[in-house]
Amino acid sequence: xxxxGTAALGPRQPGLLGALAASCHPGPVVAVTTxxxxxxxxxxxxxxxxxxxxxxxxxxxxxGWSNDWLDAARDAAxxxxxxxxAVGAVTARTVRRAAVAAAAATxxxxxxxxxxxxxxxxxxxxxxxxxxAGLKSTVWSWAPYAVFFGLLPVVVxxxxxxxxxxxPWMIVAGALLGVGAHLINVLxxxxxxxxxxxxxxxxxxxxTGSGVLAPVVLVVASAVVVAGARGGLxxxxxxxxxxxxxxxxxGAVAAATGHRRLALAATAVxxxxxxxxxxxxxxxxxx
Numbered sequence: 001x002x003x004x005g006t007a008a009l010g011p012r013q014p015g016l017l018g019a020l021a022a023s024c025h026p027g028p029v030v031a032v033t034t035x036x037x038x039x040x041x042x043x044x045x046x047x048x049x050x051x052x053x054x055x056x057x058x059x060x061x062x063x064g065w066s067n068d069w070l071d072a073a074r075d076a077a078x079x080x081x082x083x084x085x086a087v088g089a090v091t092a093r094t095v096r097r098a099a100v101a102a103a104a105a106t107x108x109x110x111x112x113x114x115x116x117x118x119x120x121x122x123x124x125x126x127x128x129x130x131x132x133a134g135l136k137s138t139v140w141s142w143a144p145y146a147v148f149f150g151l152l153p154v155v156v157x158x159x160x161x162x163x164x165x166x167x168p169w170m171i172v173a174g175a176l177l178g179v180g181a182h183l184i185n186v187l188x189x190x191x192x193x194x195x196x197x198x199x200x201x202x203x204x205x206x207x208t209g210s211g212v213l214a215p216v217v218l219v220v221a222s223a224v225v226v227a228g229a230r231g232g233l234x235x236x237x238x239x240x241x242x243x244x245x246x247x248x249x250x251g252a253v254a255a256a257t258g259h260r261r262l263a264l265a266a267t268a269v270x271x272x273x274x275x276x277x278x279x280x281x282x283x284x285x286x287x
Contacts, residue, residue, distance in 0.1 A: 061098070
């Protein structure tokens with residue numbers, strides 16, 4: 001999915017490869033790919049962890065590039081200097097081709113994990129594309145994030161030998177994490193988005209409403225992990241939950257004040273903390 005974006009390109013425009021790299025939303029690409037790969041290693045995927053890495057990398061590249069391709073005119077109208085297409089560093093046509101090629105690679109690489117995992121990941125990436133294609137402007141803007149992050153543990157775990165299924169609470173926690181990430185992602189761009197006709201859920205809630213709801217949803221996601229683990233995680237798990245609450249609040253404040261990188265880092269920390277809680281839950285990662 002597209003989490004908080006990239007820094008401004010600055011007065012000196014990069015070459016084609018640099019522009020494509022900036023246009024893919026590298027922060028979110030790295031964050032989501034790392035999250036999936038760490039989870040794969042944690043649940044014992046072994047060599048398949050590399051396939052998970054490549055599949056999620058391709059998927060996130062396709063999502064990031066499709067975002068900049070489809071939003072090219074809107075980003076130019078909003079004066080987005082952090083968008084390579086908007087400043088003319090790369091054409092929308094080139095980014096579109098990159099997005100389509102990455103999407104095709106996503107299908108192939110995901111299929112290598114088995115048809116179940118391949119289908120789950122393809123559906124998740126398709127949901128992210130649907131967000132970029134128009135759902136971002138509706139009250140259902142949160143849904144693609146919930147679908148993608150809810151399916152993330154499904155992709156990783158169902159690819160294991162025997163095709164086990166993750167427990168429902170893990171899927172719920174992933175979906176809530178996605179909704180929180182969506183709220184934090186949009187906060188820095190509320191005004192720019194409104195000026196170009198984007199009216200997703202965060203825009204309807206407003207800066208205050210979204211800023212309050214985002215950390216709450218992220219904390220609830222972590223609480224679901226703590227409560228869902230068989231036998232509980234003890235005092236340590238609840239201590240981690242307290243840290244998550246603080247980090248989530250800081251991330252929301254950073255997003256509300258336009259500090260994209262800090263907001264992305266905070267969201268990534270919450271996600272990785274949830275994975276750490278999953279690891280601590282031991283045999284609770286499958287049903």
